[in-house]
Amino acid sequence: MGFVFGPVPSRRLGLSLGVDLVPPKYCSYDCIYCQVGATTKRTIQIKDYVPLADVMEELRQRLSLCNPDVITLSGSGEPTLNREIGLIIERIKEVSDRKIAILTNGSLLWKEEVRQRLLEADIIMPTLSTAVEATFNRIHRPHPELGLPKVIEGLRSLKKEFRGFIGLEVMLISGLNDRDAELRELKQVVDELEPDQVQLNTVVRPPADASALPLEGARLEEIEKFFGAKARIISHNRRERQGSGQVSLRDSVLEVVKRRPLTASDVARVLKAPLGEVEILLRGLTRKGDLTERRHGHSVYYVAKGS
Ligand code: SF4
Known part of the structure; x- marks a missing residue:
């Protein structure tokens, strides 16, 4: 037990019931901004990380107590590492009519088998924070077999094959990927990828590496304008400026x-x-x-x- 958490109000999804598909902290990245902490097992090995029957039993129990807007497959690491993610989506659809969202770092979407498993979800939220390889490596500290071109290739293929909503997260870190020249390069790639929404985030919770610093709200708002109509700030900073505060x-x-x-x-x-x-x-x-x-x-x- 302990695979299901929430529901908690989410800035992007409404009331979200989370399902943890990998143990802490199996991930293909070791992002400097990660709020879960340092990656202890950096891997791209796809396998059954958690027992499907136990996950479904816990989820059924929790759904009898609450009525979330969305069921979110995420976790304390990268959920697409779980080979059974497609089967889990299928089983959830049998017991609930709630929307299913996947929060992923997007690093494995170049693998056709991974994309295929996600196609029945309603919402996919992958991350792309830079179009510059050196910055990508500094921010995400990826598994050695991963690289930025592969990540972009995966996002391109996802856009062609997935019929649901793609909210592309751009994680902005002060002094790392927030310079105008970098953002211009990123925007070109984002425009080509045509996500449904560009979700601008920054470091709002204590990061794995203390050098990862957030952007000021005013700078985020400039970047939001620069990215155009599909861009939306999802970090807390703007809300704090407007006085609504964090989700408590x-x-x-x-x-x-x-x-x-x-x-x-x-x-x-x-x-x-x-x-x-x-x-x-x-x-x-x-x-x-x-x-x-x-x-x-x-x-x-x-x-x-x-x-
Ligand atoms: S991809 Fe997500 S879980 Fe993995 S290290 Fe980065 S922020 Fe943490």
Whole structure:
């Protein structure tokens, strides 16, 4: 157990229920900005990393407790390393009508077998942060058998074959890939790839390497204009500038309770948060009038205002 996490409000996907398809931290990259931490096993070996039956059992249980907008295959590493990802998509579609999203670094999309496995997903969000090989190597520290031309080739093929939504993530790091000349080269490639959306991100959570620094909000906004109508800033910086702040445990609690009445233990289990912390938050939200308590049998359920 421990393959399913959330649902948590996601800036890109709405309320997202995550499924972890590789153990920490198997990845084909070792990105300097990674929020999961340093890659302990840098690999491009495709195999069955997690037991499919256990993943599906946990997912079914979690879906009986919540109603996410999307089921996201991601994890503490690169999900396309999992050979069964196509089968998992198929099984999820049998038990849920929620959209299925794949968060991938895109490094293995040049392999036809990998692309084929993803074709039944609804949303694919691969990463392309630079069109300059030296910068690519500095940012992603890829497995030695990977290179930027292969990654771009994979994205090109994906665009031809995939009928769903492609949100291309561009991770921007101060002083590394944010210079005008670099961005011009990247834009040429992005324009040719024609993703549905260009998602501009920066380092908003503690990175694996402390040298990975975020861009200022004003610079992100300049880059958003430069990339044109399909570009959208997805990092927290703009939201913080606008005063809405990061997605917090409080927001997550409100989101899950809004969907259906839950006890404190349900909420703690769904959000994988400490029960004590959740109880304090629920009591605070009840005092403020955002939630009400309803007794049913021996249990206290929390209900969102207006439900
Ligand atoms: S690809 Fe994703 S999981 Fe892998 S090192 Fe980079 S940020 Fe971390």
